[in-house]
Amino acid sequence: ETGVTQSPTHLIKTRGQQVTLRCSSQSGHNTVSWYQQALGQGPQFIFQYYREEENGRGNFPPRFSGLQFPNYSSELNVNALELDDSALYLCASSGPGQGLNIQYFGAGTRLSVL
Amino acid sequence: GNSVTQMEGPVTLSEEAFLTINCTYTATGYPSLFWYVQYPGEGLQLLLKATKADDKGSNKGFEATYRKETTSFHLEKGSVQVSDSAVYFCALSEGGTASKLTFGTGTRLQVTL
Numbered sequence: 001e002t003g004v005t006q007s008p009t010h011l012i013k014t015r016g017q018q019v020t021l022r023c024s025s026q027s028g029h030n031t032v033s034w035y036q037q038a039l040g041q042g043p044q045f046i047f048q049y050y051r052e053e054e055n056g057r058g059n060f061p062p063r064f065s066g067l068q069f070p071n072y073s074s075e076l077n078v079n080a081l082e083l084d085d086s087a088l089y090l091c092a093s094s095g096p097g098q099g100l101n102i103q104y105f106g107a108g109t110r111l112s113v114l
Numbered sequence: 115g116n117s118v119t120q121m122e123g124p125v126t127l128s129e130e131a132f133l134t135i136n137c138t139y140t141a142t143g144y145p146s147l148f149w150y151v152q153y154p155g156e157g158l159q160l161l162l163k164a165t166k167a168d169d170k171g172s173n174k175g176f177e178a179t180y181r182k183e184t185t186s187f188h189l190e191k192g193s194v195q196v197s198d199s200a201v202y203f204c205a206l207s208e209g210g211t212a213s214k215l216t217f218g219t220g221t222r223l224q225v226t227l
Contacts, residue, residue, distance in 0.1 A: 004157075006157075033215075040220075041219055041220070042203055042218050042220050043158070045214040048213075058214065103213075105157040
């Protein structure tokens, strides 16, 4: 149990729709990272938020956007959904004082785009 | 850019067999290295880590040694159990302010009685 919670657990959308995924970070953690894990693949880094600012972004188009709130929880928004957006979306939090900035993952949100 | 290459799975072993899952990496600097495990229907759990050359990470009977000369971080366990059945991911992070993780594609381990 990492203390990182994600909602919803599963989601079904149709192509062209918009979706918002939510993540509550572990207590004391001020950094949240989002990853996309396609079936049978390793997670791919989408972006990271540190103290409410985007702090690094992977190779994902602008229709993937995010927010981090003052309590360090976070949202991932995806606009104009495409079939290839079907994946497990993982949130990871990390905090100060850990030296290595170890990331703790939630169980993920499985998004299916039809 | 950075990359991680893992041996293809699935790996099928009998209980109490010796496990090795190979992992090699490419990085521009001096990364930290990790093994994560993903049980069915769950997120990723950190299994072990190593921060510099010749460090050995260990946890729950699993071990991996950071080999800079061969850019490798192979995962080993002397005697696997059925409960070790999962997908194992090797990953690296170059640290800094945006310490993103770069993952391999994962290796599925199936342990049978």
